Amino acid sequence: VAQFRAVYPDGLQPRHIQESIATFERSLITPSRFDRYLRGDSTRSTREKQGYQLFKNYGCVACHQGMGVGGNMYQTFGVLGNYFKDKGKITDADLGRYAVTKNEADRHVFKVPSLRNVELTAPYFHDGSAKTLDEAIDVMFRYQLGRTAPAADKALIVKFLKTLTGEKGMQ
Amino acid sequence: MKTLLRVVVFAALAAGLWLLYRETLGVDPAQREQVASILNDLRQIDAQWDVHVLRSKTGLDKNYDPLTRPQVAALQVLESSGGKLAAVDYRLSDSEAKLKEALLAKIDLVDRFKAQNAILRNSLRFVPLAAEDLKTKARRGGRRHAGEDAPRWRRSSKVSTRC
Numbered sequence: 099v100a101q102f103r104a105v106y107p108d109g110l111q112p113r114h115i116q117e118s119i120a121t122f123e124r125s126l127i128t129p130s131r132f133d134r135y136l137r138g139d140s141t142r143s144t145r146e147k148q149g150y151q152l153f154k155n156y157g158c159v160a161c162h163q164g165m166g167v168g169g170n171m172y173q174t175f176g177v178l179g180n181y182f183k184d185k186g187k188i189t190d191a192d193l194g195r196y197a198v199t200k201n202e203a204d205r206h207v208f209k210v211p212s213l214r215n216v217e218l219t220a221p222y223f224h225d226g227s228a229k230t231l232d233e234a235i236d237v238m239f240r241y242q243l244g245r246t247a248p249a250a251d252k253a254l255i256v257k258f259l260k261t262l263t264g265e266k267g268m269q
Numbered sequence: 270m271k272t273l274l275r276v277v278v279f280a281a282l283a284a285g286l287w288l289l290y291r292e293t294l295g296v297d298p299a300q301r302e303q304v305a306s307i308l309n310d311l312r313q314i315d316a317q318w319d320v321h322v323l324r325s326k327t328g329l330d331k332n333y334d335p336l337t338r339p340q341v342a343a344l345q346v347l348e349s350s351g352g353k354l355a356a357v358d359y360r361l362s363d364s365e366a367k368l369k370e371a372l373l374a375k376i377d378l379v380d381r382f383k384a385q386n387a388i389l390r391n392s393l394r395f396v397p398l399a400a401e402d403l404k405t406k407a408r409r410g411g412r413r414h415a416g417e418d419a420p421r422w423r424r425s426s427k428v429s430t431r432c
Contacts, residue, residue, distance in 0.1 A: 164332035171383040
């Protein structure tokens, strides 16, 4: 508490606690090889660059964009196909934002996740139904983009996604 | 008679001025300044927010990060102002609640815009390329040619990006 008062003279206030936690969380950045590439470092392999190009050309980047490569918007899960009908048994978790807002327009709407460190965060989706990046990409192509991805393109996109993995100690 | 009329008019004006002066005593200038400052901050954040909505709509903003920041800023201003409007005048507590309601409604609308705009831009980007592929296939009368059968949107490197 004494240390806290040294920074915030009026002591433990909810807003100060909120601000200090937010400041700490902002320091938890994990810069990746992709960030180095964006800053002009061209050490990425040709296949990783091709994967990034496909990621953009296929339209994944319409939702997975910005500093977090996602994480700044909501989107319906199943824009071009009914994921939940095909999945079968619906659980409360499948309702998405509707569970909070009770607004029919929010049914099956979820926050678009950031793809940073995505290689390390399996299983994927709100229900953990995709065990690998390959499976997750298949689902995204089918239900969000209304297409199927050739195996070679998927492999390249996976290569790109792995460049989003943070490296300890990197600035 | 004229003098009496002048006196009456003067008295009425003086009474009016005195009433106005009394009204001003009921408002603390510091508090009023604080409320004006909160409202100015909200107006400025709202204007910047609108600018970024338009920039996203026209494709000038390549991602939605700039649309997220004003939302957080507006909520912070409103949270930190909690009760200050009502402290100046109890009638403002209703207005404060309405302001918060309007802000939450705007956040909801902007979120819907982002979701729908992402789909729209993706679709618009894909339509001409898909149409060209269909035309090519029609011209070739269904004959397959390995190199050229790959859809253009896969081969093209000119497709705009949003990352």
